[in-house]
Amino acid sequence: MYRDRQCGGRSAARFPTSGGVPVPRRARGRVVLEVRVSADAAVGPDTGSVFAGGSENGRLMAAFDWSATPVGPVAGWPAGLRHAVRTVLASRFPMILTWGPQYTQFYNDAYATLIGAKHPGAIGDDLRVTLAEGWAALKEPVEHAMAAREASWIPQLLLLLERAGYREETYFTVSHAPAFGDAGEVAGMHAVCTEVTRQVVAERRQRLLHAVSTAAGRREDERDLAVQVCRALGDDPLDVPLTAVYLTDDGGRLRRAAVTGVDADRLPAVAATAEELRRVDAAALGVAGGPFGDAVTDAVVLPLSGGAGREPVGALLVGVNPNRALDDEYRTFHELLAGQVAGAVVDARAYAAERARAEALAELDRAKTTFFSDVSHELRTPLTLLLAPITDALAESGGGLPPAVRDRLTLALRNGQRLKRLVDDLLEFVSIESGRTAAVRVGVDLAATTAELAGVLRAAAERAGLTLTVDCPPLPRPAAVDPRMWEKVVLNLVANAVKYTFVGGIGVRLRAEGDDVVLQVSDTGVGIPAPELPALFERFHRVTDSPARSREGTGLGLALVRELVGLHGGTVDVESEPGVGSTFTVRLPFGEPDTTEVPPSVPAAVRGAALTPWDDGPSWSDRPAAPTGVLGTVLVVDDNADMRAYLTRLLAPSWTVRTAADGEEALRDVARSRPDVVLTDVMMPGVDGFGLLRALRADPDTRTVPVVMLTARAGQEAAVEGFDAGVDDYLAKPFESAELLGRLRSVLERSRGRRAPAPPAAAAPIAPRPPRPRAERAASVPAPVPAAPASATAWRFPSTPASIPPLRRRLRALLADAGLDEDRAYDLLLAACEAATNAVEHAQDPTEPFVDVRVAVEDGAVEIAVRDHGQWRERTASMDRGRGSMLMSAFADVVATPGPTGTTVVIRSPRPSDGDTAA
Template sequence: MAPDPVAGTGIQDVAPGPGTEDVFAGGSENGRLMAAFDWSTTPIGPVQTWPASLRYAVRTVLASRFPMILTWGPEYTQFYNDAYAELIGAKHPGAIGDDLRITLAEGWAALQQPVEHAMATREASWIPQLLLLLERAGYREETYFTVSHAHAPAFGDDGEVAGMHAVCTEVTRQVVAERRQRLLHEVSTAAGRREDERDLAAQVCAALAADPLDVPFAAVYLTGEDARLHRVATVGVDADALPATARGAADLRGVDAAALHVPGGPFGDEVTAAVALPLSGGAGREPVGALLVGVSPNRALDEEYRTFHQLLAAQVAGAVTDARAYAAERARAEALAELDRAKTTFFSDVSHELRTPLTLLLAPITDALAESGGELPAPVRDQLTLALRNGQRLRRLVDDLLEFVSIEAGRTAAVRVATDLAATTAELAGVLRAAAERAGLTLAVDCPPLPRPAAVDPRMWEKVVLNLVANAVKYTFVGGITVALRPDGDAVVLRVSDTGVGIPAAELPALFERFHRVTDSPARSREGTGLGLAMVRELVGLHGGTVAVESEPGSGSTFTVRLPFGEPDSDAAPPPSPAGVRAAALTPWDDDLGWRGRAAEPLGTVLVVDDNADMRAYLTRLLSPSWTVRTAPDGEEALRDVARVCPDVVLTDVMMPGLDGFGLLRALRDDPGTRAVPVVMLTARAGQEAAVEGFDAGVDDYLPKPFESAELLGRLRAVLERSRGRRAPVPPPAPSAAAPTLPPRRPRATASSPETMPLPLPPSRTAGATTTAWRFPSRPSSIPVLRRRLRALLLDAGLDDDRVYDLVLAACEAATNAVEHAQDPVEPVVDVRVTLDDGAVEIAVRDHGQWRERTSSMDRGRGSMLMSAFADITAVPGPAGTTVTIRSPRPA
């Protein structure tokens, strides 16, 4: 029990205190309220009877701007200032002069012990973040205060204890904010450990269980394949009491939280409210789920509480989105791995299947050359040698592919035997010496004897050396190549250096990946599988070694292979050195032709452009009975050849190092002196799209590989005849109601084909308009000529590339229809008239046959739909033909 205070005992203070009128002075709101209060109704009596110590204490409390309270006497009569009045909310001003134990009855259980202890022992208390239950806002509120209690003496420092003096500040917002921040961190940490979204939801709920004060209960719903929400995890509530599914977060807002009978908050009050928040899937995406969260019955659902809920939902949504993205990426990786396994199996099976026919092809050719090569006619022997050479190349590619697949599948292991690596390396590098010298390069081999044999698989070492040296020859145009072998401690180091084109720094990290090729890098050939360097890395890795590259564009590259000397796996003697390996299998660009033929009376001169030496040799042999053949390994060399003597026809491959086939075609078309030279393209890219690309570029004819030799000869002859105008001129069309009569053509000196010469025209209909007309034979080979002439005309007129492309496509579609669908033409020709003026472009295409109607309308099928997509189309049928007119506004 606290000692009886002075008041009520008759004891008076010795020193006089402030006057009655000065006790509540100072201008505070509470001072005015206390001055007006009838203190005679309280246990301490009227102000005039107060002891000086009480008066001083009251003035001290009212003068402070920090929350302070004073209780006096055994009934704990209260005095407090304006700052404290804000803390007790609705209890003010009723608490003035009242018993503290009554006004704070709900929190007295927490306050009684420290208050009585301070009064009994005269020791001040210090309690940070004291939890108090207050009913200051109409509900049982969870609050936190940092408070200090001290005794209030009656007679100075040595007087008896008359009451309690407390200083306090509310820290509820800080405490709750820190607690919620910790919970958000726990949720994010739980989310970072899982990738399965259902397991993730369980982890999130486990984290929420750590803070029942802010989250009395929660449930995580995720969207399923049916686009509905499905309950996947709960905490703090019986899961069966919540809906198993919902259409959306709005449905969950109808959940009756009070019916769940869940206790919440620090005082165990029943939860009566809950919020449902959608889990956003990101900007522009559907929600990935919803979060149902109970609201604490002891905290108001204010802006801070709502912000916490939003942050919590964002954390859960982000975790679910990440989990789904991770799962999708994992599924994609698994699918890619499965696809990779399928490709590996496919390549393995195909490679095995190719070996049998290759064996049956190469063995008879080899036997025939070995047994009867001297008796065979030279042309036959050359053909067989060419077939054998490319068969060996194909076998090597198949072997490389099969071995790479086996390495990736883990079915290949290095069988190391003691090997004189210096002699073996020198001999392997020498295989490519002749090819390097024909390319104008020097090949220096610096392989002095090693102090001891190295344990390597000779077959694998052969592939390593040959791939590196062949690559050096392929990408080096000037200078030379150095192959050096040196011991380095317990390892042997092979360096293959060149003075070639070098490798850009951005390409170096991916250089040893399979199928990777440096784009736009000059090379002697574009042939190859892209497996060479990848195989080098794998084979070196099987020996426990490493391979690295240093390169500078324009200066060259150095590949460094480092292998441990190692111990042999077998005592068997190494297999014989592959001295008979043909360099031709590694250098398909190498020119080593042993023959060239030429006709006594050639049709003309054809320039063959191809980076594959064997293809040049084959085409030379095929064409020389009828043509004078010249060859070039790439487009740049071809242009230099054309500058010396212009050929009658150019036969070019598409994919070549340096200047490719399309670049060569553009260069020929841009030069007035070579614009009329017909160009025929050969390409390994088959299909209609490839042909359309070639014809759009202005090629005269286009032939995919592999091709029949008779077809190539026939097409070259046809192209040459069109170029020279050997066919008789076609007479002009007869007059008809469908098209105006054209005057007879007048020949003029030009390099163009007579079949496509502009026709003289009557005066234009509009002043300033220009009109050009052509007449073509009614056959498919006329379409490329029309395409090239029309494109050049429209570009010269200043039309943009896109509009030119659209108009050329529409006009060629109309001309194709005229060639293919006109029945029994009066004249086997197609007339094309192009009119350009300031307002529009008009292209008229006329045939001289009868159309077989598909419907009662003039719908000519999908072709007319295609043309209508680019311009206004009209079709005018007539007894002697149909005229299709394509009209399009001319861009400014």
């Protein structure tokens, strides 16, 4: 039984049933089922061979009722058609054949995948009907190939297809050629094609991403950035038919920054969240998109990420091309686009923040410059009033002064001049930075001047065991330089060479090279590591861990040299190799003088002495006071020669004084003869004060040698650092001589255990108590720390809560080394720290702002003494009255000894009995 069905004015294809099941076909979105058996199927053997080859389309065509098509039954097909059909079906490349004026279609399996839902209904149908939506693009090349008998080649042909339920933008590379009949006539069209939609769209999107990246650039204005991004997207709107960039404000809301493809007023100006933007109806915006101008009905909202763990910096609303499916590739493109925009916004905000920081730093720098300029008078006036009287006294009465007095005044003058040099250098550098300093050039015999300046430091170089070679032959003509500035350049470079050279020599060489004067200062010193060279001339820069004769300095010397040379229109460079030496080269033009008046200058010898603070002076070290050694031997370690001489004079009446210039020399001295006390500076070249302390504590023979630190690093944190490292006492510069003498005597007494124990009658269990009348406190028995066994360890901590953690760490380590049971050690830690906390909180008006702790461990018995130096006071009202004594008494025997100058708490834990140990 047969049935024909008209679908849109054309005859439906006819397929037989298979096992009673009709074979379906799709036509214009409807499924058409035909139940009809073709008589052609039984035609001679040549009929079946046309569709042989085993392809799916071959089987479909073999079962197709061709008699109902313009080409008629298969048995009547001309040989040319038969051969063409076999060729198409045998190919694995997408191929299609149309035959006759009705463009009846034959195609293979590969082509069937290109037309999607139009297959298999397109078999035997008119190509112009099957591809009606794209025929406008195909008509001309197809008809031209058939009429002109010429094959065409069209790469990336844009073709509209409705193969997936929507109007789809596709691209094909296709060739159309004529198909010939048996008589050589053009009977149809033969086309070979391949779809390149994915490649075309991917390249287009890649170009768009590049355009957005280029437009974003390095912009500091994020709103201008948003405008440029939208402008770039608007130039190629196929994949992004509309765009809106929203940026977060200070309140976290999204504010519209730029729009393209749609009237900005049709989008919300502010949105609380990205979710609110997702509720925008894209279809109501009236935007056309895609290559065919269809209405945009969908849009996506993408957050602009601010980075890992940060809040988004905005959101991106983009329309979707109505002729492309929103598949994974499209979504990836959106994510890349959002990532680029987000990165650009983050960079813009970072640039803006950096600019704001730079402006703030510039403002601080201007304030600093103003400050130094304003205080220059305040700094120089007291220096003048200090130096002038000393200079006058030495000039007028130097011969009549006692030697000790003259030496003290000479020391004060020399170090006052050193301070003046530091102040002058700092102020001059600030003045140069602010643009208020200019070189006043005068004609100078630069060779003679340079030789004289270099010779100022000859004595310092020779005392250091170095040779100083000065090679400054006469120049062909005078050079125009500022004499005061040239003096600072030469002295700074030569002093630097002496400071960092230990063996060999220093060379100063001056030459004329064309219109330039070239000064070279070379040395055989320690050299400079390559990574440090780029920053060598920056202000305050100092090469870390570089051996030197002294750690003193401001880090301004080389920076000042560069600035002064620059004011003369010159340059300064350095070549250096670690372990070989360095060569500094100054090059500046001969120039023309600005004036004939030579400005006054400080005598170079004065400035030279101020540049070498490590150098042994001719006065103090030559005539030290005769030592008496009443108290013991003290080793003074300092890299400043004047400081060593001063301390020697100060301590010699009561101590036998030995000196060392750095920690390494001190260790050699201690190895020869152990001192009673070591008095050391912290910042020294080579082995510094902390390195010396660690070395002493690591050696069993010197572990108990008391160490007192002197340092310019004032402040509580510096003191805590010193005590935490194991120092016995810590004194900041400047200090009073009487305080230093008292500290040294106290440290020595503690180390020798000379203090007498407190009278037993005064001992009583510790308990918090209210303040007593002053008369009663004065009548109390003094409370020195009890005498310590030889194996006792003594520490001193600042009287602050910050001292409790270092006390806990030291005590824990000591008890562990003594082999105490972990539980017992823990109990003693609690008791000792509670006693120290009480000493900090309750002692008022301390004569010394410290808490002394002594620990003795003998044969398993432990005694811990904690002493403050103040008068008892109650803390806040007595919510916790008695808590401290109860806590300490729970762990050990506690005895408190009060006194007018402090309270001593002694915690004793006897050696456990064998039974206790077993338990």
